Amino acid sequence: MTETLLEIDHLSVDYETGRGDLKALRDITFDVNKGEIVGIVGESGCGKSTLISSILRLTAPNTRFREGEIRFKGQDLLQASERHMRDLRGADMSIVFQDPMQTHNPVLTIGQQMLDIQHRSKQSKADKLAHAAKMLGAVGIPDPEARLKQYPHEFSGGMRQRIAIAMALMSEPDLLIADEPTTALDATLEVQIIERLQELQREFHCAILFISHHLGVIAELCDRVVVMYAGAVVESGDVREIFHDPKHPYTRRLIECDPGHIKERARVLPTIPGEVPDLANLPEGCIFRDRCDQAMSRCATEVPPLDQLKEGHHAACWLNHEEVTT
Amino acid sequence: MEKSRSELGQIVVGVARDPLGLMGLIIVGVIVFCAIFAYWIVPYDPIAMDIKSRLQGPSAAHLLGTDQLGRDTFSRVIAGGQVALKVALPAVFGAMAIGLTLGMIAGYGPKWLDNLLMLFFDTIRSFPTVMFALAVVALIGPSLQTVVFVVMATSIPTYGRVARTQTLTLRNSEFILAERSMGASMARILGVHMLPNIIGVLAVLAAMDIPTVIALEAGLSFLGLGVKPPTPSWGALLKDGYSLIRQTPWLVVGGGLPIILATLGFTFLGESLRDVVDPKLRKQR
Ligand SMILES: Nc1ncnc2c1ncn2[C@@H]1O[C@H](COP(=O)(O)OP(=O)(O)OP(=O)(O)O)[C@@H](O)[C@H]1O
Ligand code: SF4
Ligand SMILES: [Mg+2]
Numbered sequence: 360m361t362e363t364l365l366e367i368d369h370l371s372v373d374y375e376t377g378r379g380d381l382k383a384l385r386d387i388t389f390d391v392n393k394g395e396i397v398g399i400v401g402e403s404g405c406g407k408s409t410l411i412s413s414i415l416r417l418t419a420p421n422t423r424f425r426e427g428e429i430r431f432k433g434q435d436l437l438q439a440s441e442r443h444m445r446d447l448r449g450a451d452m453s454i455v456f457q458d459p460m461q462t463h464n465p466v467l468t469i470g471q472q473m474l475d476i477q478h479r480s481k482q483s484k485a486d487k488l489a490h491a492a493k494m495l496g497a498v499g500i501p502d503p504e505a506r507l508k509q510y511p512h513e514f515s516g517g518m519r520q521r522i523a524i525a526m527a528l529m530s531e532p533d534l535l536i537a538d539e540p541t542t543a544l545d546a547t548l549e550v551q552i553i554e555r556l557q558e559l560q561r562e563f564h565c566a567i568l569f570i571s572h573h574l575g576v577i578a579e580l581c582d583r584v585v586v587m588y589a590g591a592v593v594e595s596g597d598v599r600e601i602f603h604d605p606k607h608p609y610t611r612r613l614i615e616c617d618p619g620h621i622k623e624r625a626r627v628l629p630t631i632p633g634e635v636p637d638l639a640n641l642p643e644g645c646i647f648r649d650r651c652d653q654a655m656s657r658c659a660t661e662v663p664p665l666d667q668l669k670e671g672h673h674a675a676c677w678l679n680h681e682e683v684t685t
Numbered sequence: 686m687e688k689s690r691s692e693l694g695q696i697v698v699g700v701a702r703d704p705l706g707l708m709g710l711i712i713v714g715v716i717v718f719c720a721i722f723a724y725w726i727v728p729y730d731p732i733a734m735d736i737k738s739r740l741q742g743p744s745a746a747h748l749l750g751t752d753q754l755g756r757d758t759f760s761r762v763i764a765g766g767q768v769a770l771k772v773a774l775p776a777v778f779g780a781m782a783i784g785l786t787l788g789m790i791a792g793y794g795p796k797w798l799d800n801l802l803m804l805f806f807d808t809i810r811s812f813p814t815v816m817f818a819l820a821v822v823a824l825i826g827p828s829l830q831t832v833v834f835v836v837m838a839t840s841i842p843t844y845g846r847v848a849r850t851q852t853l854t855l856r857n858s859e860f861i862l863a864e865r866s867m868g869a870s871m872a873r874i875l876g877v878h879m880l881p882n883i884i885g886v887l888a889v890l891a892a893m894d895i896p897t898v899i900a901l902e903a904g905l906s907f908l909g910l911g912v913k914p915p916t917p918s919w920g921a922l923l924k925d926g927y928s929l930i931r932q933t934p935w936l937v938v939g940g941g942l943p944i945i946l947a948t949l950g951f952t953f954l955g956e957s958l959r960d961v962v963d964p965k966l967r968k969q970r
Contacts, residue, residue: 415866417862417865417866445868445869445870446868447868448865448866448867448868449866449867449868449869450868453866453867454863454866456859456862456863456866458859461858461859461860462859462860462863463860463863464860464864464878464881464882465860465882466881466882466885467877467878467881475864475869475873475877475878476864476867476869478869478873479868523863526867
């Protein structure tokens with residue numbers, strides 16, 4: 360039985376800027392079920408961080424929620440009180456950030472920081488420390504008791520990221536958000552972290568919202584994937600299905616460009632030609648049209664809707680529409 | 686808490702390795718020792734008069750001679766050190782605590798509160814210290830507490846501004862965002878996560894500020910705005926010595942030398958502290 364944990368429902372978010380409103384997210388809709396791993400892919404600037412900061416309601420001051428709802432366990436987070444959000448953060452939902460070199464307080468030991476994030480717990484200090492050591496052990500930090508006394512700068516990047524994961528999982532949240540947690544690490548460490556996340560997910564049964572611009576990682580880890588382009592969802596569905604039969608030209612290009620997909624490592628990674636449209640000044644029609652090699656005349660004037668092509672597989676491209684109509 | 690102890694130990698060792706720092710440490714140590722044990726060190730009661738033996742030069746009985754009332758200058762210098770620290774320490778630490786709190790609130794709180802607090806700091810800073818001291822003395826009269834209050838009030842803005850700048854640079858750092866994403870409240874972020882990042886810089890500032898405050902106390906006492914006679918104070922010694930310089934130079938020496946020594950000692954210590962604390966913070970970031 361699948362139970363929905365997080366529902367993003369027609370969410371539109373703007374940033375107020377000197378050049379006018381920058382439409383960072385437009386009409387985003389997707390769900391995350393309990394215990395499921397959902398990946399979000401998209402190039403830099405497509406709005407992935409905006410989306411997760413909206414879920415946590417830790418947005419920049421110039422953020423404006425224009426439309427839609429973010430429902431967590433059925434409750435709309437955009438209407439929730441600041442107090443309620445604070446109670447959710449680090450308890451029911453938590454996050455691992457991109458850069459492990461920046462996410463820890465440089466002047467406190469790891470033990471002090473892990474004690475601090477258990478501030479809601481009524482346990483004794485010794486119990487809290489034991490719990491912290493157990494969590495460090497769970498993410499594969501050797502000799503955790505001794506390591507608790509060390510400062511962040513005494514750990515390598517990969518270790519720091521694992522510590523960040525341990526901290527995020529400490530309260531056994533229902534939802535773990537990971538914002539490109541492996542981007543700052545090299546490939547072997549990336550594999551280790553991904554494997555560790557898989558193990559931990561099996562142990563803690565939390566849902567994971569995994570953000571990456573690396574399709575190979577998503578394919579490895581996730582059950583479902585949401586492909587974003589310039590602030591909109593262009594395709595979403597089962598990972599295997601999308602990899603074998605992508606229904607949006609952008610997804611297709613992403614798969615072709617993915618480093619994990621290239622057999623012989625090319626010296627220069629193929630990239631998609633063209634630029635992302637200006638979000639403060641959106642073009643008419645399909646947002647991907649400038650870079651799409653299959654564009655038709657209709658694409659210039661009409662925005663393709665995000666249609667359901669099969670059970671659980673959505674795409675926003677007029678090419679599929681012809682398939683559907685004929 | 687064993688962390689802060691070893692941290693402190695590391696800092697002391699760092700300061701002692703630096704020759705100037707070691708000198709500062711020794712001078713400050715002697716001053717603090719004399720101030721704490723003044724009661725046992727002084728050979729005479731520093732306010733007991735002995736008209737028969739007034740205005741004497743140095744002798745075995747009176748190491749630094751006596752003043753116009755026959756009081757032992759050496760005893761008054763030692764007791765004056767205690768007064769100087771009684772003013773400087775509460776004033777500096779009070780100013781640091783208040784400035785730190787207000788500065789962190791200004792840096793982390795809403796824009797209007799920041800503007801209000803900055804206006805408050807600028808208002809205080811716009812008064813010249815001596816004018817401010819004159820006004821306060823006129824209102825509540827000269828005393829040790831008055832000097833502490835004046836010195837504290839005039840130093841709050843310095844600490845406040847530094848704390849605010851530090852908070853502003855830290856508030857958008859990723860680890861603070863990470864704490865917020867863990868559900869930390871504002872008080873927790875400021876108290877647990879910002880404070881340890883800021884306190885080192887302010888402690889150095891405080892060490893460098895102590896000689897200024899000692900000089901200020903002496904200056905105010907010299908002007909008759911400081912501690913009331915017959916309480917011994919280095920400034921008061923200087924004042925008495927200044928008018929009696931033709932009769933005996935020993936009062937000026939007794940008042941002036943400790944001020945110079947204290948200033949040098951705390952400045953060396955402060956500068957050495959800054960060098961030890963700063964690169965360490967930089968390395969950790
Ligand atoms: N506070 C802000 N004010 C104005 N524009 C912003 C702000 N934050 C982000 N943007 C813009 O919004 C768009 C989406 O940014 P976002 O950070 O969500 O992208 P991203 O997908 O996370 O990118 P990356 O992969 O580089 O992290 C970008 O065009 C970015 O320049
Ligand atoms: S709608 Fe048209 S322009 Fe857009 S992706 Fe499909 S084919 Fe390309
Ligand atoms: Mg991002």
